[in-house]
Amino acid sequence: MQLPAPLEAVLYDLDGTLVDHDHAARLGVNAWSATLGLTGDQWERWAVIERKWFTAFENGEVTHLGQRVERCREFIGRPGLSDEEALAMYEDYLAVYRSNWQAYPDALPSLQEALGRGLKVGILTNGAEKMQRAKLERTGLWLDEMVMCATVELGAPKPQPESYRAALAKLGVSADRAVMIGDSLANDVEGARRAGMHAVHLDRTGTDGASISSLDELRWP
Ligand SMILES: [Mg+2]
CATH class of the missing domain: 1.10.150 (DNA polymerase; domain 1)
Known part of the structure; x- marks a missing residue:
């Protein structure tokens, strides 16, 4: 799936997207x-x-x-x-x-690809920073350039609009130059779009054509 241009930031969900919750x-x-x-x-x-x-x-x-x-x-x-x-x-x-935390095999290559292209990378996850950061570190996914956006600390969980706004402010990018990628239609797609962001739905069980089934299917601008 082709990602939009111009693009400055990618926000990944964590559970079900990068790590097999x-x-x-x-x-x-x-x-x-x-x-x-x-x-x-x-x-x-x-x-x-x-x-x-x-x-x-x-x-x-x-x-x-x-x-x-x-x-x-x-x-x-x-x-x-x-x-x-x-x-x-x-x-x-x-x-x-x-x-028993384990990363999906396509997670690290996708994070590295985004950072390698000069994009800002945030992790926007409905959880507490301490556990979610540990989850990334223990599974080998934490890269120092990434920005942790755990919604317990941001003050509002997805799909509340304040969560996306707070994450975008932390990254210093505008909504229309950012894409949210995740496995929840409500939290990672519909909520993100209502906040003015682009969004890609990851459905690891298969694809209906509107979703991707692997992060390998992302086509970078
Ligand atoms: Mg998820």
Whole structure:
């Protein structure tokens, strides 16, 4: 897919775009479930609960920590857990999740290509800077020229328009000279376009012609 010109900056989403979140999350939740006495593959149930509470966070209905607490309460079926108890239990999930992060093979070449062409590269991700930065470093994707735009620190998550504006301000580029690339239609395509940016949808499960299925399909201006 041909990228627009003139172009000054590329903003990449992180989870599902550069790093395989689902792979790590599935291993994490199943290891955690075993310690809780839950048998069988719990991934589908967890994924539904994760999406529900992460969307509530994106809509401004709960804080970032709050969505972790609520996910844990609902998954374990103990609504009375205190915040501290829930977050302590959630650490058992995170430990395995963290140790299974892996980059998609097309991620590093794409980041290097963009930087090599003199473009500014930002990572615009709905997460907290500390974990998201560690995710990039541990998977070998962090390059010093990149700019981390974690929305917990930016003050508003995607798809809220303030998130894109804050990231563009951090990069020092105007919306019409920047492209957002990611796997979420709502967060990486529709929200970015509403903010005046170009956008490319990455659908790793296949392509409908309007999306790309690999970052290798990007054609640079
Ligand atoms: Mg994503």
